[in-house]
Amino acid sequence: MKAAVYYETGAPDVFRYEDVPDPELFPGGVVVRVEAISIEGGDTLNRAGGMLQTTPHIVGYQCAGTIEAVADDVTDRHVGQQVVATMMWGSHAELVAVPAVVTWPVPDGADLTAVACVPIAFGTADDCLFEFGHLQPGETVLIQAGAGGVGVAAIQLAKRAGATVLATASSEARLAPLHELGLDHGIDYTRDDWIAEVRRIAGGQGVDLAVDSVGGRVLKGSVQCLRYRGRAITVGSAGRDPEPFDVALLSMGNHSLTGVFLGAEIINERTREMIGRHIDDVAAGRLRVLVDREFSLAEAAAAHAYVESRRAIGRVVLHP
Numbered sequence: 001m002k003a004a005v006y007y008e009t010g011a012p013d014v015f016r017y018e019d020v021p022d023p024e025l026f027p028g029g030v031v032v033r034v035e036a037i038s039i040e041g042g043d044t045l046n047r048a049g050g051m052l053q054t055t056p057h058i059v060g061y062q063c064a065g066t067i068e069a070v071a072d073d074v075t076d077r078h079v080g081q082q083v084v085a086t087m088m089w090g091s092h093a094e095l096v097a098v099p100a101v102v103t104w105p106v107p108d109g110a111d112l113t114a115v116a117c118v119p120i121a122f123g124t125a126d127d128c129l130f131e132f133g134h135l136q137p138g139e140t141v142l143i144q145a146g147a148g149g150v151g152v153a154a155i156q157l158a159k160r161a162g163a164t165v166l167a168t169a170s171s172e173a174r175l176a177p178l179h180e181l182g183l184d185h186g187i188d189y190t191r192d193d194w195i196a197e198v199r200r201i202a203g204g205q206g207v208d209l210a211v212d213s214v215g216g217r218v219l220k221g222s223v224q225c226l227r228y229r230g231r232a233i234t235v236g237s238a239g240r241d242p243e244p245f246d247v248a249l250l251s252m253g254n255h256s257l258t259g260v261f262l263g264a265e266i267i268n269e270r271t272r273e274m275i276g277r278h279i280d281d282v283a284a285g286r287l288r289v290l291v292d293r294e295f296s297l298a299e300a301a302a303a304h305a306y307v308e309s310r311r312a313i314g315r316v317v318l319h320p
């Protein structure tokens with residue numbers, strides 16, 4: 001099969017578009033012919049400097065396509081069935097072998113490209129807001145990097161739950177399209193006074209919950225935006241900022257900081273069911289995926305460069 005691979009991490013031009021051996025079917029697994037690859041924030045971070053678990057490495061956490069082979073012990077999937085799949089790596093290829101437990105059937109009539117973008121972004125956003133963030137109706141939530149994949153999902157889920165939704169982005173232009181998803185107040189966090197601005201919008205008290213996928217100095221700011229007893233969630237390091245977090249920041253306001261990793265939840269029944277609901281909602285138009293640009297898999301380097309230019313709003317998708 002063809003795949004976008006790399007032999008070393010670095011800038012997007014480390015990608016090579018090469019022939020590699022087809023993946024092998026394993027017990028409990030299915031082989032999927034990939035049709036749409038959602039470039040996840042973790043994909044660009046791995047390519048830039050993550051672990052190379054295979055050589056050459058095929059990056060990628062998520063895709064959608066059609067099942068081509070099913071292991072004998074898998075009874076609830078069949079050849080020809082369209083699924084969305086998550087994996088630890090391997091989406092940037094024509095074929096991928098995955099455990100059946102991390103596949104979700106694509107609802108009839110659904111837009112395959114849109115549903116290819118759902119599980120990680122919406123699953124992560126849901127867990128950050130509710131399972132670990134304990135968001136309640138009437139509360140105020142700050143979503144950092146609202147124009148990213150997780151951000152676009154979190155804005156919609158928070159609004160639907162009856163929260164007042166604040167989100168940040170690196171320009172006013174990136175915030176504008178988020179209002180029709182439910183954003184109440186957008187803040188450009190490249191401004192020096194963005195923390196004061198969040199606190200002012202939140203009635204001077206600060207927000208109840210901050211969901212932070214950026215890390216570094218932005219994570220420090222997330223905690224500084226909290227009200228007394230406010231909660232912050234750390235879920236990513238999209239900002240590539242190595243500044244460590246100082247836990248002393250938490251005690252004055254009786255704040256809490258919780259780490260979230262969807263990968264530790266994804267095979268439990270609660271999470272699988274929750275992600276299935278979000279796939280159904282996107283398929284039915286009750287939730288939206290924003291697909292900014294689509295590239296061919298052979299153009300993986302250009303697609304990753306576009307994501308890292310911070311011009312994409314929502315997802316960038318590859319097609320083999």
Ligand SMILES: NC(=O)c1ccc[n+]([C@@H]2O[C@H](COP(=O)([O-])OP(=O)(O)OC[C@H]3O[C@@H](n4cnc5c(N)ncnc54)[C@H](OP(=O)(O)O)[C@@H]3O)[C@@H](O)[C@H]2O)c1
Pocket residue numbers: 039040041042043045120121124145146147148149150151168169170171174213214235236237238239240260261262263307308310312314315
């Ligand atoms: N723990 C988990 O289970 C989990 C699950 C999913 C994702 N994540 C992590 O969460 C983060 C976001 O994921 P995502 O899929 O939403 O990513 P994404 O779609 O690529 O969006 C990332 C956003 O981060 C912002 N950003 C800030 N500084 C940046 C920089 N230096 N370079 C690039 N973007 C920068 C950008 O918005 P602005 O330009 O507007 O700032 C961009 O929209 C990633 O670190 C990912 O690994 C973790």
